[in-house]
Amino acid sequence: MPVALVTDSTAYLSDEVIARHGVDVVPLSVVLGDEVLAEGVEATPAVVVEALQRRVKITTSRPNPEAFAAAYRAAAERGADAVVSLHLSAELSGTYAAALMAAEAAPLPVRVVDTRMIGMAQGYCVLAAAGAAQAGGTLDEVVAAAEKRAGATTAFFYVDTLEYLRRGGRIGAARAMLGSALAVKPLLHLADGRIQPLEKVRTSSRAIARLEEIAIQQAGAAEVDLAVHHLAAEEGARMLAERLRERIPGLREMYVGEVGAVIGAHVGPGLLAVVVSPV
Incomplete structure (x- = not known):
């Protein structure tokens, strides 16, 4: 697709959907005590539930801007003309800010979208963007599709x-x-x-x-x-x-x-x- 898509792990899209639409997913982190675990890899729901029940201190952390920078470079290397990067609400996390920082130095145009959502509310915005991108939409059209879906969800x-x-x-x-x-x-x-x-x-x-x-x-x-x-x-x-x-x-x-x-x-x-x- 001329317009590539990046999101973060809180969209909770299935592996099959991610593969079908060619979406790159950058994970947030969960910090359990001294351990920093990537969401969806080491940090699973079961691990978190057990830690909460044991009253282990848990915090969460945004991705490093370099993780987004790597995703944007990979999209350019695959031949994309631009990237739309869609993320959980900036009111809840610094993930959007980290993506903005990475976009400034990206080798192709990157539009970072604050969906103001999380979970599948965010995931539906990504799917709307994917539909527009796969239909050959421009950068503006892909962003507009995501923002329209976000506004209705x-x-x-x-x-x-x-x-x-x-x-x-x-x-x-x-x-x-x-x-x-x-x-x-x-x-x-x-x-x-x-x-x-x-x-x-x-x-x-x-x-x-x-x-x-x-x-x-x-x-x-x-x-x-x-x-x-x-x-x-x-x-x-x-x-x-x-x-x-x-x-x-x-x-x-x-x-x-x-x-x-x-x-x-x-x-x-x-x-x-x-x-x-x-x-």
């Missing part, structure tokens, strides 16, 4: 506790819920690239039922792709996905899968999330 999620988000400093305005965190099950969403409070629900079962209703309302009658994410909650994710599959008339494709180590480190076990992305 929404993400909602349930966590068992706000404690892990508090530890990681990613809680933002949801901090207002902390005073009654023991008495509520929080529903959150991505808004303006940040994790924001949505609703307080008294029990986990009611929270998950409410998450389902929100996703159905958000999808409406439109044609949509849907993703259900979880962390150490496979059965709950499967059941939620089945109900959504039955109740959303315009469902095109559904992805169900566990989040990776970076998101997992910040949300903790029990996460359920739904991404609604109009096609």
